[in-house]
Amino acid sequence: MKILAIIGTNRKKGNITKLCEKILEGANENGHQSELINLYDYKINYCRGCWACTSNGECSQKDDFNQVYNKVVDADVIIIGSPVYWGNITAIMKNFFDRHTAKMTIPLTVRTIYKESLIKKVKFALSSLKTFGPKDDKARKKKFIIVSAATSPFRYLMKDEIPPAIKAMKIYVNKMKGKIIRKLVYTDTLIQFREKDAKMMSRAFKIGKRIK
Numbered sequence: 001m002k003i004l005a006i007i008g009t010n011r012k013k014g015n016i017t018k019l020c021e022k023i024l025e026g027a028n029e030n031g032h033q034s035e036l037i038n039l040y041d042y043k044i045n046y047c048r049g050c051w052a053c054t055s056n057g058e059c060s061q062k063d064d065f066n067q068v069y070n071k072v073v074d075a076d077v078i079i080i081g082s083p084v085y086w087g088n089i090t091a092i093m094k095n096f097f098d099r100h101t102a103k104m105t106i107p108l109t110v111r112t113i114y115k116e117s118l119i120k121k122v123k124f125a126l127s128s129l130k131t132f133g134p135k136d137d138k139a140r141k142k143k144f145i146i147v148s149a150a151t152s153p154f155r156y157l158m159k160d161e162i163p164p165a166i167k168a169m170k171i172y173v174n175k176m177k178g179k180i181i182r183k184l185v186y187t188d189t190l191i192q193f194r195e196k197d198a199k200m201m202s203r204a205f206k207i208g209k210r211i212k
């Protein structure tokens with residue numbers, strides 16, 4: 001299988017990078033093909049919210065987004081790795097998610113629906129909810145592993161820090177009509193006791209080994 005890790009942190013020797021590399025190391029042991037890409041190595045502009053994609057089916061901006069999206073379409077398992085920044089995923093990861101809009105089944109009528117009757121609006125909303133997802137069927141039903149890291153010590157005590165980041169990644173997976181198969185969150189990264197670091201890396205490796 002093709003395993004693709006997409007990470008959104010500028011710390012190329014940081015926690016997310018190390019965890020994702022370990023997962024891929026585990027996967028490689030079972031003969032899977034793997035690739036790790038860091039969004040910082042690509043030029044992906046912000047979504048401008050212009051909705052040009054609803055009339056021409058493509059984003060009006062020419063940058064590296066399609067290159068990365070094609071890798072998503074091509075992969076069987078996708079690892080999404082982002083540290084927690086200000087109680088959410090990193091901005092670069094969020095922008096990457098936003099840019100998927102052009103690849104979704106947004107009906108062309110989205111630009112004119114506001115002029116229609118209430119009943120038509122409701123029908124439109126219901127039908128688009130049902131069909132919403134990647135236009136390219138090959139991009140649907142992927143398996144996802146989500147990876148995060150935060151200095152917050154306890155997930156439940158600091159409930160405004162880590163859960164929103166996890167939720168943002170879940171929203172992405174849901175919109176992609178994918179399925180989360182594993183979650184790995186490294187908490188309390190400020191006080192990295194050596195034993196904990198080793199434990200997290202070993203968990204990451206096992207996650208990779210269990211990919212099937």
Ligand SMILES: Cc1cc2nc3c(=O)[nH]c(=O)nc-3n(C[C@H](O)[C@H](O)[C@H](O)COP(=O)(O)O)c2cc1C
Pocket residue numbers: 009010011013014015016017083084085086087088149150151152153161162189190
């Ligand atoms: C700009 C910035 C914002 C951060 N915001 C949070 C936060 O809201 N909650 C938290 O627990 N940690 C926060 N952190 C800490 C990182 O999540 C933590 O250091 C993480 O391990 C970094 O992962 P990395 O090593 O892969 O870069 C923040 C770090 C930075 C640089």
